[in-house]
Amino acid sequence: MHELPVTEGILRIAIEHAEKAGARRITDIHLVIGDLAGFVDDSIQFYFDILTPGTLAEGAKLHFHRVATRLRCWECGHEFHPPERDWTCPACGAMGGEVRAGKEFYVESIEIE
Amino acid sequence: MTRRQIPVVERILSANDRIAANNRERLRGHGITTVNIMSSPGAGKTTLLLATIRALGEACKIGVIEGDVASQVDADKIAQAGVPVVQINTGGGCHLEASMVQQALNALPLEEIQLLFIENVGNLICPAGFDLGQDYNVALLSVPEGHDKPYKYPSMFEFVDLVLVTKTDVLPYMDFDLAEFRRLVHGLNPRAPVLPLSARTGEGMEAWLEWLEAAVRR
Ligand SMILES: Nc1nc2c(ncn2[C@@H]2O[C@H](COP(=O)(O)OP(=O)(O)O)[C@@H](O)[C@H]2O)c(=O)[nH]1
Ligand SMILES: [Mg+2]
Ligand SMILES: [Zn+2]
Numbered sequence A: 001m002h003e004l005p006v007t008e009g010i011l012r013i014a015i016e017h018a019e020k021a022g023a024r025r026i027t028d029i030h031l032v033i034g035d036l037a038g039f040v041d042d043s044i045q046f047y048f049d050i051l052t053p054g055t056l057a058e059g060a061k062l063h064f065h066r067v068a069t070r071l072r073c074w075e076c077g078h079e080f081h082p083p084e085r086d087w088t089c090p091a092c093g094a095m096g097g098e099v100r101a102g103k104e105f106y107v108e109s110i111e112i113e
Numbered sequence B: 001m002t003r004r005q006i007p008v009v010e011r012i013l014s015a016n017d018r019i020a021a022n023n024r025e026r027l028r029g030h031g032i033t034t035v036n037i038m039s040s041p042g043a044g045k046t047t048l049l050l051a052t053i054r055a056l057g058e059a060c061k062i063g064v065i066e067g068d069v070a071s072q073v074d075a076d077k078i079a080q081a082g083v084p085v086v087q088i089n090t091g092g093g094c095h096l097e098a099s100m101v102q103q104a105l106n107a108l109p110l111e112e113i114q115l116l117f118i119e120n121v122g123n124l125i126c127p128a129g130f131d132l133g134q135d136y137n138v139a140l141l142s143v144p145e146g147h148d149k150p151y152k153y154p155s156m157f158e159f160v161d162l163v164l165v166t167k168t169d170v171l172p173y174m175d176f177d178l179a180e181f182r183r184l185v186h187g188l189n190p191r192a193p194v195l196p197l198s199a200r201t202g203e204g205m206e207a208w209l210e211w212l213e214a215a216v217r218r
Helices: A003-020 A041-051 B014-029 B045-059 B073-080 B098-106 B154-159 B168-173 B178-188 B205-217
Strands: A026-034 A061-067 A070-073 A097-101 A105-112 B004-011 B033-038 B062-068 B085-089 B115-119 B136-142 B162-166 B194-196
Touching: A003 A026, A003 A041, A003 A105, A003 B004, A003 B014, A041 A061, A097 B178, B004 B014, B014 B098, B033 B045, B033 B205, B045 B062, B045 B073, B045 B115, B045 B205, B062 B073, B062 B098, B073 B085, B085 B098, B136 B154, B154 B178, B162 B178, B178 B194, B194 B205
Parallel strands: A026 A061, B033 B115, B033 B136, B062 B085, B062 B115, B136 B162, B162 B194
Antiparallel strands: A026 A105, A070 A097, A105 B004
């Protein structure tokens, strides 16, 4: 459900930048989404298809670049991609770490004609 | 037709972030401390707020923003406790956004408030992404929900300032492992205190009230 305002945000950003560049239409939108950001690709696509007709982004293709969660061990500094349901450091066995990647949520670039 | 790629790199929630920054400035201008309360539906947010209002009494002037998908029942309960309250109905939306809080602030007597609670919509996923202008984030997890929830909702537990385990009066009937829950929360967020309490029996309330007093003084 919360992908609706999020998709509106994506569209607003893409159209703003396309207009500034004098585009006739947007062909592609590249999104970067961390696994921890909590947003579902299919749901964004669903709202995108509803919102875009009649806009510069009509028919544009959405590309989802997923970023895997990466933790930095609090104890030994080792960086690792934790598997689901296990945050122990593979190097030293300590629990968890600082989130270094996985929370990204931005429009990286657009392609225009 | 020439195709061009244009770098953008703009946070998708940047519009929300801007309004949240305005809210924060406005609230701080009034000397108000704002606490955003998040949990699954039914974890005990409203019950805890009522117990907190009762416990603090005249010691602290409280205001409340009640977020809900629909209905006014929680706001009515808070109003009965004699505290200024505004209800926001998101009309199906699963979290509050900064623009909704901005509207709510217009309807509150800000000069009369020291401590503002925002009861977010019951949901452990979405509210984490949407800044509202709060100073502190508090997550509630009730004992019946189970201790493994940080694995399922890491973004919520990673970014909060305090975690409250609610409904500890039912611990004898559940297999909730408080030590394991603490270990998981601290795996991603070692600084957040994890305080167990029961709004029903009052057990553990002092530690929560002390945390609040320190937050208001800060
Ligand atoms: N046993 C027990 N029940 C509680 C406690 N706090 C709240 N509840 C009950 O849990 C249900 C949901 O509480 P509510 O405060 O409305 O949850 P909210 O949806 O998070 O606002 C209600 O039936 C409350 O009476 C508690 O400390 N102990
Ligand atoms: Mg409630
Ligand atoms: Zn390690």
